[in-house]
Amino acid sequence: MSNVQAKYPFRFFVKLSLPQLTGLFALNLNDFLKGIRMSDDAILYYHTHHFLLQFHNTAPAAPNDFAYWVTNVLGENLLGEQLAGIDMFSFNSMEEFKQKLIEIIENFITKNKKTRQVEMSSRFNFIKSVTYVMDTKKYAYSLNDFVNILQSLSIYCLYYHFFESSFRLKERKNDFSMWIASEFKLTELADKINNLDPYTHTMNELKNAIIKLVKQYQ
Amino acid sequence: MNSINDYAEIVGKETVDELQEIASHLEGKVIQNINSTAVGGGVAEILSRMIPLLKEVNVKAEWDFIKGGERFFEITKKIHNSLHGVSDAVITKEEFNYFDKITNDNLADMNLNGDIIFIHDPQPIGLIAAKKRAGFKEKKFIWRCHIDISSANTNTFNFLKKYIELYDASVFSSPLFSKKLKIPQMLISPSIDPLSDKNKELDKKQIDEVANRFNIDLDRKIITQVSRFDRLKDPLGVIDVYRLVKKYTDCQLILAGGAADDDPEGMEVYKEVLEKADGDKDIFILNLPPTSNIEINAIQRMSTVILQKSIKEGFGLTVSESLWKKKPTIASAVGGIPLQITHKYSGLLSRTIEGTALYAKQLLQNPEYADKLGLNGHEHVKNNFLITRHLRDYLLLFIKTQYNNENIIYL
Numbered sequence: 001m002s003n004v005q006a007k008y009p010f011r012f013f014v015k016l017s018l019p020q021l022t023g024l025f026a027l028n029l030n031d032f033l034k035g036i037r038m039s040d041d042a043i044l045y046y047h048t049h050h051f052l053l054q055f056h057n058t059a060p061a062a063p064n065d066f067a068y069w070v071t072n073v074l075g076e077n078l079l080g081e082q083l084a085g086i087d088m089f090s091f092n093s094m095e096e097f098k099q100k101l102i103e104i105i106e107n108f109i110t111k112n113k114k115t116r117q118v119e120m121s122s123r124f125n126f127i128k129s130v131t132y133v134m135d136t137k138k139y140a141y142s143l144n145d146f147v148n149i150l151q152s153l154s155i156y157c158l159y160y161h162f163f164e165s166s167f168r169l170k171e172r173k174n175d176f177s178m179w180i181a182s183e184f185k186l187t188e189l190a191d192k193i194n195n196l197d198p199y200t201h202t203m204n205e206l207k208n209a210i211i212k213l214v215k216q217y218q
Numbered sequence: 219m220n221s222i223n224d225y226a227e228i229v230g231k232e233t234v235d236e237l238q239e240i241a242s243h244l245e246g247k248v249i250q251n252i253n254s255t256a257v258g259g260g261v262a263e264i265l266s267r268m269i270p271l272l273k274e275v276n277v278k279a280e281w282d283f284i285k286g287g288e289r290f291f292e293i294t295k296k297i298h299n300s301l302h303g304v305s306d307a308v309i310t311k312e313e314f315n316y317f318d319k320i321t322n323d324n325l326a327d328m329n330l331n332g333d334i335i336f337i338h339d340p341q342p343i344g345l346i347a348a349k350k351r352a353g354f355k356e357k358k359f360i361w362r363c364h365i366d367i368s369s370a371n372t373n374t375f376n377f378l379k380k381y382i383e384l385y386d387a388s389v390f391s392s393p394l395f396s397k398k399l400k401i402p403q404m405l406i407s408p409s410i411d412p413l414s415d416k417n418k419e420l421d422k423k424q425i426d427e428v429a430n431r432f433n434i435d436l437d438r439k440i441i442t443q444v445s446r447f448d449r450l451k452d453p454l455g456v457i458d459v460y461r462l463v464k465k466y467t468d469c470q471l472i473l474a475g476g477a478a479d480d481d482p483e484g485m486e487v488y489k490e491v492l493e494k495a496d497g498d499k500d501i502f503i504l505n506l507p508p509t510s511n512i513e514i515n516a517i518q519r520m521s522t523v524i525l526q527k528s529i530k531e532g533f534g535l536t537v538s539e540s541l542w543k544k545k546p547t548i549a550s551a552v553g554g555i556p557l558q559i560t561h562k563y564s565g566l567l568s569r570t571i572e573g574t575a576l577y578a579k580q581l582l583q584n585p586e587y588a589d590k591l592g593l594n595g596h597e598h599v600k601n602n603f604l605i606t607r608h609l610r611d612y613l614l615l616f617i618k619t620q621y622n623n624e625n626i627i628y629l
Contacts, residue, residue, distance in 0.1 A: 014236065018404060018406075018611060018615060020404050021390070021403040127393065127405065128625065129625075130624075130625060130626075131625060132626075152232055153232055154232045154236045
């Protein structure tokens with residue numbers, strides 16, 4: 001396949017972000033629930049993806065900030081585990097994910113009236129991501145090009161084409177698989193890439209796994 | 219001075235290429251940084267390394283200083299302490315008026331030629347008044363707060379707030395350091411430079427030379443704290459920790475830092491530390507001049523365990539310095555330290571002398587665990603606290619000022 005040329009090239013973007021304080025914070029579970037209700041996509045995105053950014057060479061300690069704070073600061077291990085276990089890929093929008101968070105926390109509060117109040121220094125700060133989508137102006141016409149360019153780009157390329165894509169495309173798909181399936185009819189390879197769970201891999205592992213899979217079909 | 223390409227060996231060529239690509243979106247823009255001094259203090263240290271790197275990625279970066287004089291800087295020191303919540307630092311109306319007078323003098327003298335004017339800390343904060351000038355409509359002003367203002371004196375903060383809220387954006391190092399403001403508050407952590415004398419790789423000969431100079435025995439375990447002689451760094455508590463550990467594990471203690479001649483409290487604390495050490499030959503109290511970067515680097519690299527037992531802390535970048543050197547680090551859970559250490563993953567967070575001693579014993583007696591924490595800490599610093607990440611965040615911040623308050627910016 002290495003020399004087969006695509007009719008439409010793959011155009012690479014990277015997605016970068018800068019955190020911004022919203023002024024919203026929580027000292028207890030009720031405030032936390034209120035804050036989540038008021039959160040928009042930019043806030044939810046920050047708290048579900050910044051751990052991946054911070055720990056992109058090593059295994060993340062928790063898959064999202066919500067689970068981390070509830071477990072490690074509030075000390076509510078049961079709720080923390082429930083929040084950590086939410087499968088991000090099973091939602092087509094951040095709004096759906098938000099409703100799931102609210103449902104789990106409301107259930108917990110109904111059954112557990114007394115929860116801790118933490119000090120100001122341990123508060124949960126609601127932060128939003130200001131997102132930058134940058135066109136790298138790099139185009140792949142073949143699988144060879146694809147591997148070479150992906151290798152030359154930072155992990156932020158995966159944020160756009162692998163993480164953000166499922167929300168943009170409103171289904172559990174990523175841009176790489178879509179292009180490979182439509183341009184080269186390699187549905188098996190496309191499915192294998194699609195089946196990689198980005199929330200259980202470190203960023204570098206994920207990038208290397210995609211490159212390794214594509215190389216098998218070159 | 220290092221080239222941006224020298225950083226590729228550490229963070230990867232793809233990251234350096236990406237920085238250049240991001241910077242290309244600032245073509246033609248002049249970024250004018252303004253603070254109060256070229257030397258001394260963390261702000262000058264970071265700017266002295268950041269400005270050349272901005273230039274390396276072809277951004278027109280400039281660095282200017284305000285003029286003040288002794289009285290002005292006495293007042294700004296009081297403002298600084300008052301913002302930190304030091305209760306006896308009360309600023310009088312007359313002092314606030316003098317601050318405004320000097321600000322007006324600087325407004326008259328300075329050439330504010332930048333497209334983006336990046337003001338650092340409270341001393342030059344009043345320069346925002348220039349925003350009203352004819353022809354300044356397109357210029358963007360950002361205020362970078364390098365200090366923790368969460369416990370600020372209300373009067374002092376209200377005096378500054380009238381300036382802060384005129385800016386287009388503000389920048390804080392931690393969510394815990396900020397206040398409620400009407401303008402956007404961006405979060406950008408400070409950083410260390412892996413190629414600076416304080417952090418670059420050293421060979422064994424250089425480390426041996428420093429150890430020999432101070433008669434430190436490299437065949438025995440070493441606990442170290444690097445920080446100036448300041449009560450808030452709790453050097454006396456560190457000696458208590460060492461004594462608790464020494465009952466079970468043979469070790470030496472290094473307390474390395476500076477006590478400036480013009481800081482009477484620093485000399486006082488230094489003397490208290492000497493007194494508490496009581497002539498113990500295994501305690502090395504090193505009062506080093508501020509230029510001792512290679513010595514600090516070597517001391518951190520020869521250490522078995524590093525402590526940062528602060529009672530109060532700003533960001534506490536010495537923690538990132540030791541983690542960068544893959545050293546198992548025990549630090550107090552104060553200021554910006556919990557952002558640098560995830561407990562039992564990239565280091566250990568403690569709150570008491572006894573707890574710190576317990577962790578130190580665990581690390582000294584379990585080198586494999588200690589190594590694992592050190593390695594994880596190194597990776598965490600590599601991903602989050604190196605100057606290349608700081609540079610990227612600043613570039614994104616400058617770009618953001620060219621857009622209205624949009625959540626998604628397409629470049």
